[in-house]
Amino acid sequence: MNSAFDKLVEMFMRFPGIGPRQARRFVYFLLALDSGSLARLTEAIDELRREATQCRRCGYHFFKKSITQETCQICADPHRDQSQLMIVEKDLDVDSFKKTDSYNGFFYILGGLVPILEKEPGKKVRLTPLSKLIKEEVAAGRLREIIFALSVNPEGDYTIEYLREMISPLVAGSAIRISVLGRGLSTGTEVEYSDAETLRSALENRH
Amino acid sequence: MNSAFDKLVEMFMRFPGIGPRQARRFVYFLLALDSGSLARLTEAIDELRREATQCRRCGYHFFKKSITQETCQICADPHRDQSQLMIVEKDLDVDSFKKTDSYNGFFYILGGLVPILEKEPGKKVRLTPLSKLIKEEVAAGRLREIIFALSVNPEGDYTIEYLREMISPLVAGSAIRISVLGRGLSTGTEVEYSDAETLRSALENRH
Amino acid sequence: MNSAFDKLVEMFMRFPGIGPRQARRFVYFLLALDSGSLARLTEAIDELRREATQCRRCGYHFFKKSITQETCQICADPHRDQSQLMIVEKDLDVDSFKKTDSYNGFFYILGGLVPILEKEPGKKVRLTPLSKLIKEEVAAGRLREIIFALSVNPEGDYTIEYLREMISPLVAGSAIRISVLGRGLSTGTEVEYSDAETLRSALENRH
């Protein structure tokens, strides 16, 4: 095929979870679409490019309602609880927590987990703006709790450790508490198939 | 084939997780074994039959060390904490908790979950001996906590509800607490793929 | 989110094998891309739209090298064997056969299988252009064989039956043979797990 075909295959291979075979199927799928559908697709992507922006405060991607809007709907919402800040890995995690209806504080999107052997993790995840935000919040005196809501795996554990060291000095002297999501049995798990760490946590968190 | 073949296929189909095809493969596997190996297999099963017994107290299956032994090693262990009783579904769950090294109380094996539409659940799971055991413990005044350690699914939830109703009157007036294993993020889970109920619990159990 | 976000989620859900969750992940993936990458993506799709076209003869999608080119590289290739026409379901099947290096005839892309209960199958798959092509080939006197290379499942079998009835009158009186890909053991299959139909074909096709 020609270069536009190959270029698209390559681009689709960068999409999350897409291998070479499915990338090719995507391009053939596009080839079979009528011209109008293809135009609507590129228009929607262009619209995304023009109107979507990243919240200056939390890093969430959103669509500007006005040209001057710099923070997302959540950060701009005066009814949210200013005493809580939850640190998550990615935008989709915000959506997951919004569905629970049990958290009403603010979020901060790291943009990934801190890689374990990375010398300059600040180039991979959004560490500097997090320090800056926390300093501002400490100064403003509203924050009471920082909640780490990260994946339960070695990289998630390392990230929690790394952030704890980074944040502790910033909140020293304040009444701000640093907490981590509780571990235990997830929906659908059976005791027999649970690892020792999960059972231990489930036992500690019994209620 | 003949009836011994078919009988064995039928028996293996009752083994946990075994369908008709694998049951047949098992019998062909036995057919290909030498006579000595087959003899060792039946001897081991006979030994299991002769020497294994079910603990009169907790229902756990164990091997008698003497002909008069009626309770399992756990129930007979004077060093275990007599103030805690954990109710589990099956023998394997006991093994899982023993591996955690974080629980030192006693166990009670239900032998399954209470089926949701069952009219006589006492015929399916060991309810009567549980009532009896709890009454004895209440009378002896040692028990402080009953912990439900069951699967996190509709049948597990139903079982907890059912047992709570059954047990509550028995412990009324005593200081015995009924608790349930904590829910939250299990090892290996990501926030994005967690259901609302699990996130809610993880948030409540943050520490 | 806003309409551009939702529109893209909806569009990605029409991609082959993509469900709602992955569609959302795709949009978040796009949101996290820099503006340049997004521009390259829409440019590549636009290029596809402008330059890709469907071969007038066989239905394969290809990129025009000149504005007047109407048939694909395969149909235009004078070295290919004009006596054979292979009917396949989709563009990717052509690629699969090209990799075998054992077929040098022409192709015809149906664009799908004939749906079993469809009243007007000509609206779903490219039947009319196939009739036209075969008539031309019969008139030209070059064609010797039409090969059905379709999926081995009920819809594939139905399509073969349907096309056979459609094509038979067109080739009546000519020496054109209609054939179907041989069935048998595929790479990686074991006798034990093969169905009776496959074993029967493998036995007939033994060599």
Add this chain to the structure above:
Amino acid sequence: MNSAFDKLVEMFMRFPGIGPRQARRFVYFLLALDSGSLARLTEAIDELRREATQCRRCGYHFFKKSITQETCQICADPHRDQSQLMIVEKDLDVDSFKKTDSYNGFFYILGGLVPILEKEPGKKVRLTPLSKLIKEEVAAGRLREIIFALSVNPEGDYTIEYLREMISPLVAGSAIRISVLGRGLSTGTEVEYSDAETLRSALENRH
């Protein structure tokens, strides 16, 4: 647990497809069975041990109907076609072919595939009795065809090659043909997902 428990876990781990966890579940399953069921299980295994035997001719395992019976029902069946001998890997493959109703010759069970790097393959699969059987059949003058019906994978291909070299001198000068099951599309396969070798064979075997 004790040694009978551990011995059984170890034995079940040798069953096809069974890992340590499922082996333990099997033993717990046995522990929960009543004494009568366990007795029936060991009786059935003992019966298998006493009455099952391996056919002296083809290697198939069967149950003797009389104490003098030395060949299986298939080898003893006068209505089967004496001109064909099919070489298969295991007993279950015989059952698969019997279900097709399209083969009426005899079988020979190799008892496995010839391991690729094995110095003495005759210790792993039944090669010597095969040579002997073929020599007898050549002498008797009834055999017309030897069919290799083995898995389509590297070890299966190696076995075919190995047996061909072993058998060719034995049948030299006779009219006995050596054949291999045909390859092609199996039930359920799609062209797009088929490897080049399978497509090539399917093309050759078109009909």
